[in-house]
Amino acid sequence: MSTNCIKFTNKKIVPFKEQKSSFILNNQKSRDLEIHHVDGCVITNGIRCDWMVIDTESGKEIYIELKGTDLNHAFEQLKETIRKLTKDQKKIKSALIICTRSPMSSSEIQIMQKSIFQTHKAKLYVKTSEYRENIEKLIA
Template identity: 35%
Template sequence: MSTVFDAACLEFNDKRKQIVVQEGRSSIHLSNPSQKTVSLYRVDGCLIKEGRKCDFMLHIDERTACHFIELKGSNIEIAVEQIEATIEHFSKQLIEYQSVSAWIIASKIRTLALRSTKIQKLKKRLKQKKGDLYIKTSGVKEGL
């Protein structure tokens, strides 16, 4: 695997059928039934040590898709800012990807927070990159 990202921050790189990303009490379970090669990098404190950043970055089939993952308590707007900052930080590398998406996994989601202009702005940005923004509660099980 050739990568521009620090191998020391790589959590795994394989074709596992079930991907579990967890930090504290927040987690997301992603199914990978076609067993695509997936690489999970720790962003917070490893790839990016200073400033705002999300927790993890998941790559699908080398450079097909990139998913940013933020595991949060309940402050969705801060999570959006962290993902925005991370996308900005890696903007040059992301040009090579076919799609870029983001997951915010929260222990609690306030409906009013989902109408935020920051969320709408991030959704629009990700749509331009052929991706989407997913905001779910902790423990969610989704497919890639």
């Protein structure tokens, strides 16, 4: 893995963008973060999500997949990346799918949320682009 795959930041605004999907992580308290570029850098083969963020103080992990509309594939990408990269299987983490639009019903998303929490201890958030969230909510 190249050292270019991991960046360190404490910026108040941390943007993630890919094609038409974007996510902005608000870091108003300037927490120290590790930003891992997973897709094609940390993991180069197989399915994987786009980004992983680690809050260095708490060790909490946030997995991010920026997607068009294929939520099933995004879900599989998150699960596989968590399986490969998590440092602690038992610690609760966050997984985000940021999509251009959600073709799934809320009940289908709820099934995905329950499944990934049971198998990977991840809280799944499915949001449409351009989504903003405070890091404190995601690492709570």
